[in-house]
Amino acid sequence: MKNHVYRPFIVVVVVIALILVARYLYVPKDFGIYERGFMYGYHRKSNEAEWEAFKVKFRTKEYCKDCHPDKYEANMSGKHHVIQCENCHGVAIDHPENPPKLTIDRSRSLCIRCHAKLPYPTSKRGDLPGINPEEHNTDMECVTCHNPHKPDMEGW
Amino acid sequence: MRQTRRDFLKTITRGAVVSALPLGAFKFLSPKEARAAVESTNVRWGFLVDTYKCVGCGFCVKACKLENEVPYDAPVTRTWVERYVILKNGKMLADTPMGGRDGFTEQKVQEQDVPPKDIAKAFFVPKLCNQCENPPCVQVCPVGATYQRADGVVLVDRSWCIGCGYCIMACPYGVRFFHPVYRTAEKCTFCIHRLVKGMNTACVDACPFGARKVGNLKDPNDPVTKVVLNERVAVLKPEYGTKPQAFYIGLDENVR
Structure with missing residues (x-):
């Protein structure tokens, strides 16, 4: 096949690869599907600990x-x-x-x-x-x- | 090519078996998914509101705002108290000035004088996130910023929320709002930082009359679970199929 047919195909592959690399670097490692499944449990797991560490102010x-x-x-x-x-x-x-x-x-x-x-x-x-x-x-x-x-x- | 009857039947049978296999049979669960499907937690937080006991003092709203750093004078709140006054002529009046933060001190409802002799029934209804079993607010999130924990509490990841507001629209109970400081979706967390330390939520602690209670619905000996199982309780807007986990004693049909 001629070179000019390959070239746009290579561009598409490179763009997709760049997007995947950017996604890999940007999305936190603990982001994923947890206990409640994909519909309700798709999240960054460490956020749960962040909320649990919230300061208690009303001490009773x-x-x-x-x-x-x-x-x-x-x-x-x-x-x-x-x-x-x-x-x-x-x-x-x-x-x-x-x-x-x-x-x-x-x-x-x-x-x-x-x-x-x-x-x-x-x-x-x-x-x-x-x-x-x-x-x-x-x-x-x-x-x-x-x-x-x-x-x-x-x-x- | 010659084909015997035997070969033909064999091929047909094999083809039928393969085509009958569902796609699901080829799905491999990751170890994490498999463990999640087998193990279930023994905690599921639920809430119980007794509308007979609520006097509309608004201490719950005040405590919630101070505990959870919700801007005190902004017209937003994670929990609020509604007043319902049903007149003898069937007319209903309802209000919630500043979410009931400063209590209900006036007899006027919606700027309207209400003579005591006209009142058929009047009561207060505290509201907060129902931590639904099927939370529509979580389903609509396009980025996975809001999610449900294994113990049923729905939270918002402030660092991941893009502030699109879909979840605020999706909640049938109107408990979500836009946080004016963090510029992200905001909602009741069931004071998860207190529950994990063995405390009650701030609103439950602040309530002088025990109108609010929080408990573990998976523990049959929990006082809240006992009431939910043995007494007559109702949930808000059951027709939406969200399976709310905040139960109300003495709920009236006028309460929406």
Whole structure:
């Protein structure tokens, strides 16, 4: 066969080879088909470990109770024992190293998340003690009268 | 060429046998594929939501955003809480201001006053990724950036995602969104970094009323599995065939 017929054929082969080499170099070695098969499990395996190494920030009461036993005991003996410290005090992350001080949210808007009265008969919300935030001591913070760690209707 | 009847029949039989062999018989499994087909993991994460217990405080949404570094004031969230108010005249009102991040503090729904005597039923429904058994969001990914782990959790590889947005369109539950900082598809990871350390997800820990629970559906003694097996639970949009693994107690037909 004539040379001019071969030439474009060689070009095509070289282009395909270049693409395959580029793909080999670019795609990570652990990219492939894993447990869930091709349809759901085609991925880079090391990404799973990357997600598992994500930083835990919300540490829960277990993290707080050893250094703040008095606050922990007070809180656990009252109705607010169901609420995590970090819901009001902010996420602990690596406290006391980082951050050295947590920012406490004492605002009314935090309390009325649960305690703004909503008359919902088929939800637990309807059973919670609630106020109308537009009428109930509008110029004061709730913590002026109510102990947030161990609340009762009597106040501090 | 002479051909005996015997030779002819032999050839015909051989030809029939060969043509009857399915193509699959010639497929060789790699050792990895063979092992994956035989071994199955003993963990499958699932979620249980009790809509009777949810009070709409939104602590779950707040905790999720802080835990998972989802921009706090951007209108995107991995989990959210919806409020449904069904009136006695059959009309339904629903809202989720900022995904319920700051709780539900107003009686007004969708800018509309709702007199308590008109309410037939009202409740809150927390939503998050259902970690479907057949996740359509994974099927549509053109580059293999999103995938399902052996324990059922669907994740996004941020370094591989090209941000085409197909998966955001494909999810029937609208749980995926575009991360404004990383510029990639973003979704609930079931706090896999916490689950592998033996903790609960951030939203489960933050919930004061136990409305949210996460558990291993392959462990028959897990409290979540017991409820899913023994009590009346429902899933969202079962008609899509996605087999969601987030189960709801007290789901209403008005919830979409």
